[in-house]
Amino acid sequence: MRTYLFRRILLMIPVVLGVTVVVFLIIHLAPGDPVLLLVGERAPQEVYDRVRHVWGLDRPLIMQYFTFLGNVLRGNLGMSIQMRRPVAELLAGAIPVTMELGFAAMAMAVFIGVISGVISAVRAGSAADQVTMVGALLGVSVPGFWLGQLLILLFAVHLQWLPVSGYGGLKYLILPALAMGFADSAVTARTTRSSMLDVIRQDFVRTARAKGLGERVVIYKHALRNAMLPVVTLIGLDLGYLLGGTVVMEEVFSRPGMGRLMINGILSRDYPVVQGVLLILAISVALCNLLADIAYVLLDPRIRLQ
Amino acid sequence: MSKRKTWHLMLAAVVVAALLVLTLSAGCAKNQAAGPGSEKPRKGGNLTIGVDRETDTFDLYQMTWSAGQAYVYDTLITRDWNYKYAPGLAETWESTPDGKTWTFHLKKGVKWQDGTPFTSKDVKKHFEVMLDPKTAAANVLDYTWIKSMETPDDNTIVFKLDAPFPNLLFKIGQSYGAIQSPAAYAKYGPNGTKEYGTKIAVGTGPLKLKEWVPGDRIVLERNNDYNWGAPWLDNKGPFYLDTLTYRVIPDSSTRVAELETGNVQVLLDVPVEHYDRVSKMPNVQVFKQPAFGLGYLAFGTANKPFNNPKVREAINLAIDREAIAKAVFFNLVQPAYGYLPPGLAESYEDKNAMRYDVAAAKKLLAEAGYQNGFKTTLATQNRTEHVRAAQALQPMLEAIGIKAEIVQYDEAGYKSFLKSGKQQLFMRQYSWDNADILQWFLESRQAPYPGHSLWKDNKTDQLIATAENAVTPDIRTQKYIELEKYLIDQAVWAPLWYPMSIQAVRTDLVGGYRAYPGGGDVFNDVWLKKATK
Numbered sequence: 074m075r076t077y078l079f080r081r082i083l084l085m086i087p088v089v090l091g092v093t094v095v096v097f098l099i100i101h102l103a104p105g106d107p108v109l110l111l112v113g114e115r116a117p118q119e120v121y122d123r124v125r126h127v128w129g130l131d132r133p134l135i136m137q138y139f140t141f142l143g144n145v146l147r148g149n150l151g152m153s154i155q156m157r158r159p160v161a162e163l164l165a166g167a168i169p170v171t172m173e174l175g176f177a178a179m180a181m182a183v184f185i186g187v188i189s190g191v192i193s194a195v196r197a198g199s200a201a202d203q204v205t206m207v208g209a210l211l212g213v214s215v216p217g218f219w220l221g222q223l224l225i226l227l228f229a230v231h232l233q234w235l236p237v238s239g240y241g242g243l244k245y246l247i248l249p250a251l252a253m254g255f256a257d258s259a260v261t262a263r264t265t266r267s268s269m270l271d272v273i274r275q276d277f278v279r280t281a282r283a284k285g286l287g288e289r290v291v292i293y294k295h296a297l298r299n300a301m302l303p304v305v306t307l308i309g310l311d312l313g314y315l316l317g318g319t320v321v322m323e324e325v326f327s328r329p330g331m332g333r334l335m336i337n338g339i340l341s342r343d344y345p346v347v348q349g350v351l352l353i354l355a356i357s358v359a360l361c362n363l364l365a366d367i368a369y370v371l372l373d374p375r376i377r378l379q
Numbered sequence: 380m381s382k383r384k385t386w387h388l389m390l391a392a393v394v395v396a397a398l399l400v401l402t403l404s405a406g407c408a409k410n411q412a413a414g415p416g417s418e419k420p421r422k423g424g425n426l427t428i429g430v431d432r433e434t435d436t437f438d439l440y441q442m443t444w445s446a447g448q449a450y451v452y453d454t455l456i457t458r459d460w461n462y463k464y465a466p467g468l469a470e471t472w473e474s475t476p477d478g479k480t481w482t483f484h485l486k487k488g489v490k491w492q493d494g495t496p497f498t499s500k501d502v503k504k505h506f507e508v509m510l511d512p513k514t515a516a517a518n519v520l521d522y523t524w525i526k527s528m529e530t531p532d533d534n535t536i537v538f539k540l541d542a543p544f545p546n547l548l549f550k551i552g553q554s555y556g557a558i559q560s561p562a563a564y565a566k567y568g569p570n571g572t573k574e575y576g577t578k579i580a581v582g583t584g585p586l587k588l589k590e591w592v593p594g595d596r597i598v599l600e601r602n603n604d605y606n607w608g609a610p611w612l613d614n615k616g617p618f619y620l621d622t623l624t625y626r627v628i629p630d631s632s633t634r635v636a637e638l639e640t641g642n643v644q645v646l647l648d649v650p651v652e653h654y655d656r657v658s659k660m661p662n663v664q665v666f667k668q669p670a671f672g673l674g675y676l677a678f679g680t681a682n683k684p685f686n687n688p689k690v691r692e693a694i695n696l697a698i699d700r701e702a703i704a705k706a707v708f709f710n711l712v713q714p715a716y717g718y719l720p721p722g723l724a725e726s727y728e729d730k731n732a733m734r735y736d737v738a739a740a741k742k743l744l745a746e747a748g749y750q751n752g753f754k755t756t757l758a759t760q761n762r763t764e765h766v767r768a769a770q771a772l773q774p775m776l777e778a779i780g781i782k783a784e785i786v787q788y789d790e791a792g793y794k795s796f797l798k799s800g801k802q803q804l805f806m807r808q809y810s811w812d813n814a815d816i817l818q819w820f821l822e823s824r825q826a827p828y829p830g831h832s833l834w835k836d837n838k839t840d841q842l843i844a845t846a847e848n849a850v851t852p853d854i855r856t857q858k859y860i861e862l863e864k865y866l867i868d869q870a871v872w873a874p875l876w877y878p879m880s881i882q883a884v885r886t887d888l889v890g891g892y893r894a895y896p897g898g899g900d901v902f903n904d905v906w907l908k909k910a911t912k
Binding site: 236 | 436441443518521627629630633639790819828829
């Protein structure tokens, strides 16, 4: 296990490095000049040139990349061009905001998705199954930003149970987590259902029933554990997606997280910010996949990580 | 019916009912109204303003977007409710008859927010730092008229000029022309701890920078020492409010919902698509007035075929400006027939030159050698109203044979595109309250950026120089009107609309708010009728 983990972590290095190269190239090759935005339209050419030099943007791209990489290795993510603050400081403020939403949405997606998937599978063809699957279809079809606006109108404007937007506690988390988790719960429900349908028809489930075990024990202890493998893979992939997917929800619910930081960074061609955010996202996604692999072993002892 | 089936039916009913309520709620938002409060100003509380973007910095040398700086810093002179120049940090001022020496007499007893006294030496040092090339001040060109400064005593600053400059008061009164503490800048600026503008800002204004959470909020708190407010304010002393918060809410629907629930009490820029909803909210007063600005279709005048004035003139005649105002802006703008907004003394309109006359447009295009029309591109920034205006222009241009393909850019991409000089037709909007915007965009030396129209013309340069160096403001106004007539004759732009400022205030929560000319904001006289959330 230790060797496996070590090898996986080593493999993450080229992946993350590759991401930095691609991101660096894409953001620098996109049309747009951060200095034009920084100095505004009223600045003379001399001011423009000076600011460009101060930020090192007049140097060849390859040199800029290696400077960035060297700084990252020393733990320095650079300064935001537009926000004039260290990128690490901006990330330190934004990461908790995004993580709490990402994990809350994930928890909601897993809770709703797994329960409804199991119910749907156990009672395949019943009204409950059909309602769940119609709900799942709605979940994947309804755009998150639109659902977010509807939730705001109902729960914040009409009923005034919850705040419209912002962050700072559980009450600020419920609506965005619901809007974000809804689509994902639908996918989780469908995956759980099909996986469960496969498993509950297998011999060991029949044996468990023949032993006289209660239906609840058969479903939740024997069948569900085996059916969870594809669901765990999905959750592992989704966690990365959810962290990236907060972009839209952070805009709708006005949460100052990584998504907002990245959008503002892209729009203002704030290279250090975009590179910093995507570096953290790439590491997070790689780690989430590693966690999913470890979860396989815990769920199914037959799987050996070697 | 079994228990299970009953449960299924109930579940289905709940899901359907929830979806129905959600959908209906999108169309018929209702308001929660609070009762009226006291009309006598009361002290305390926090007022929250919803904004779509935050300022870039509180360092006045680097600032390009103003939101809140006007309360942290004071200017030497201010503009009153009628937009006339009025005292600010300077109580009085005078200039010599030749217009080359301006003397400002500063108020006594003014203190910086760090408690040190404010003197004329601070003003001199502030402008010296701004003019220093090492500072790379974004707005330095607006102050290059300063040739030297003298400080005969602590309360007098004298500006010496090489040539008369009638626009001096305007420049001195700009928000980025306010005075920031040179001592604080030296300590916390680029040569110090590098915190100036983001964490530290020291001015003489009625509010102090308390907290700035990037991307979320800027909180300004009351400066209790303040008692040197401008004479046109009712409240010349400290703010009634404890704090004033600028909350960044990028999504316009969310901003409006926050106003509706009262979490935000003021919106300074209501998008036109939400005007109807906001104006129907009880307890919300909408302040609608002309803003200082112009939306226009510009031409890359150095590029074919737009280097031909007949082509530009033809396009001017092919545009139905009233239709654009109605279809794109729901009549929440005014159709534009001039280059400067009507609120300015220099404003001049020529409705005949910009009448909607397709036949005359076709004739002119044929005279220019394009009887079969031509293909071109119409570039625009991806701002909703600009894209929609471009879409409205497309069939109008097609009616005279011009097939324009719309190309969209984000802000950064658009600026770079315009700097490249490859533009043909492109959408622009400026927000500015002075005739020198024409100098900014149309003087030859400004091409290609910010002179995106690529207009290089000796007569224009001459007229601008005469206007900007006129001895009196009246002569300057006459010269600018002369310039506008010439520009209209040359059809350098196709003016489209004058924007409106739409602000919304929760009057059940907020007292003392008044509309300021051009859509500006003044919160010195504002108080909260009751505690806000």
